[in-house]
Amino acid sequence: MQAPDEDTIQLLPHFACRLAGHEIGPDETASRLLIHLALEAGRLSRSAMAARLWPDLDPMSSAKRLRQLLWRIRPEARSMVVIGADSLRLADDVTVDYHAARSLAQHILHAVPSELHEIDPLIVRLLSTELLRDGHDEEIMNERYRWDRLRLLALERLATTALELGDTESAIVLATLGSHVDDLAEIPPRVLVQAHLMRGDTVTAYRTYLDYGAVVRRELGVEPGPALQDLVARLR
Structure with missing residues (x-):
């Protein structure tokens, strides 16, 4: 604060x-x-x-x-x-919100799982926020890219930890935020599929897989990775 x-x-x-x-x-x-x-x-x-x-x-x-x-x-x-x-x-004496957000993201990447059991909503809000959305200078765009990589890794760590702790609701929220940062990254949809399967929602799990597969085929010309395919293989 x-x-x-x-x-x-x-x-x-x-x-x-x-x-x-x-x-x-x-x-x-x-x-x-x-x-x-x-x-x-x-x-x-x-x-x-x-x-x-x-x-x-x-x-x-x-x-x-x-x-x-x-x-x-x-x-x-x-x-x-x-x-x-x-x-x-x-x-x-000038404080910058981005410095605090970056430090929090780096802390999440190096924290032990027990420290990530209960995450302050403020941290989640910071990790879901873009950097200088309207900035077009080259340095700003480069820094925005670095921030997106860092906050994606932090959101993935939080989502994976929540899944391991059985908190499927938080895992879904965090993984969804990660997908919004980069819709080509595979860890967020993998966590989403696992979380939905843990909740017994096989339809949403399979739909999540299909949606991600359509995106990577369209954008990259590749199929989802083996780890993600294995999760849904028995649903086909």
Whole structure:
């Protein structure tokens, strides 16, 4: 939970910026600057930032644009940025929701099963949320891909653990969320088939298999893997 007076940058699923609990609206270029600093989670050289914000300009022109931006940026947004001679970074007291979500996902991947018995709904909500849904910069799209891979692995771990513990309801919810992240990944439908079979719902189990098979044949030209085929072989 964030404190009401925290300085925060939200990246999930859209960009928002709050200073002392009040939302501020920097202009589009300033927003992109804050987004790239938040994604970097550290220092970013001025030259790299200028190239990201104005990729079509030569280094001298983009550097000039960056100096102008830092000079005219709104005071409330400027307070969130530490401006060095050769680099930029977020101020230490600025929190970023994406950093917390990424840490939670990594913790899930390394936690022992007993720690995953009861999962806070807030964690599930974070793992089911896209990163900067409307962002189109190359760095944003690359980071979105990395986040999707990480949150898919975390959702798969949670779903598999829930299945092992006999919690079929949670397994179905978590595996369904995983399928929404990547409808070609095989572990989520495999968990779904197993969970439905454990509940005695053979029709839904087989339908899940057929739906997944149709997707991978259409998109990849392949059949579901042997482990998934073996689960439904006796239902045919």
